[in-house]
Amino acid sequence: MHGIVVTRQDYDRLQVLLTSGRDSPMRPRQLVLDLRKELERAVIVDPKDVPRDVVTMRSIVRLVDLDTKKEEEYRLVYPHEADIREGKISVLAPVGTAIIGAREGETIEWNVPNGVRRLKILKVTFQPEAAGDFSL
Numbered sequence: 001m002h003g004i005v006v007t008r009q010d011y012d013r014l015q016v017l018l019t020s021g022r023d024s025p026m027r028p029r030q031l032v033l034d035l036r037k038e039l040e041r042a043v044i045v046d047p048k049d050v051p052r053d054v055v056t057m058r059s060i061v062r063l064v065d066l067d068t069k070k071e072e073e074y075r076l077v078y079p080h081e082a083d084i085r086e087g088k089i090s091v092l093a094p095v096g097t098a099i100i101g102a103r104e105g106e107t108i109e110w111n112v113p114n115g116v117r118r119l120k121i122l123k124v125t126f127q128p129e130a131a132g133d134f135s136l
Contacts, residue, residue, distance in 0.1 A: 004101025006042040007050050007129065010057045014039060014091065014100075017078065024088060031092045038097055052130040055103040057091065060126035061099060066107065066118040073125065095119070 006014075018036055048055075053075060055061050062073045074089040076099060082090035089096045098108040099121065107120045126132070 004038060005039050005050060005054045006039065006044055006101045007047040007056055008044050009047050010100075011042060011044050012040065013040065013057070017091075031094070031097065034094070035092055035097045035100075038100060042101055044072070047129045047134045050129050051103070051129075052127060053124055054127070055099045055102050055121065055124055056127055057100070057131055058128050058134075059122055059124050061096075062122045063099070063119045064122055071122065074099075075126075079101055086109045 007071045014035065018032055018039075033050055040111075050056060057078070060073060062071060062074045072087075074087050074095070074125055076091055076096055077088045079090045079092050082088050082093070091097060094110055094112075096115075098110050098119070102108055102121055104124055106122050107118055109116050109118045111117075
C-alpha cells in the first residue's frame with residue numbers, strides 16, 4: 001500500500017466532513033470509513049507544494065476504464081456539490097475516494113458487486129493549486 005498526497009487544506013476540510021453529521025442515505029457509513037482509511041495513508045503537504053499531477057479537491061480528472069476503454073472526465077467535489085450530470089463527483093463516492101491524492105498514470109482498483117473496477121488516471125486537466133487558487 002502506498003501513500004497518497006493530500007494538501008493540508010483538503011485534509012483539514014475532509015476531516016471536518018468525516019466528523020460532522022450522522023450516517024444518512026447521502027453519506028453511508030462505509031463510504032465515510034473508506035475515505036477515512038485513504039486519509040490515514042496520506043502524505044500531507046502545503047498547497048503550494050503539491051505536485052501538479054496529483055488529484056486534489058476540485059481538480060478535473062480524465063480517467064479511462066481499463067476494461068471498457070471508455071474515457072470520462074470528472075471534477076472531484078465535496079458531497080453537497082456533487083452532480084453527476086455536470087460531471088461533479090463526490091469525494092465520498094467510490095471513484096472519488098479512490099482518486100483523491102492519486103497521480104496521473106496511476107491505476108486505481110476497487111471492488112464492485114460484479115468484480116473489480118479498474119480506472120487509470122490519464123490526466124489532471126485542472127488542479128486549483130497549479131492554477132494558483134488556494135481558496136478552493
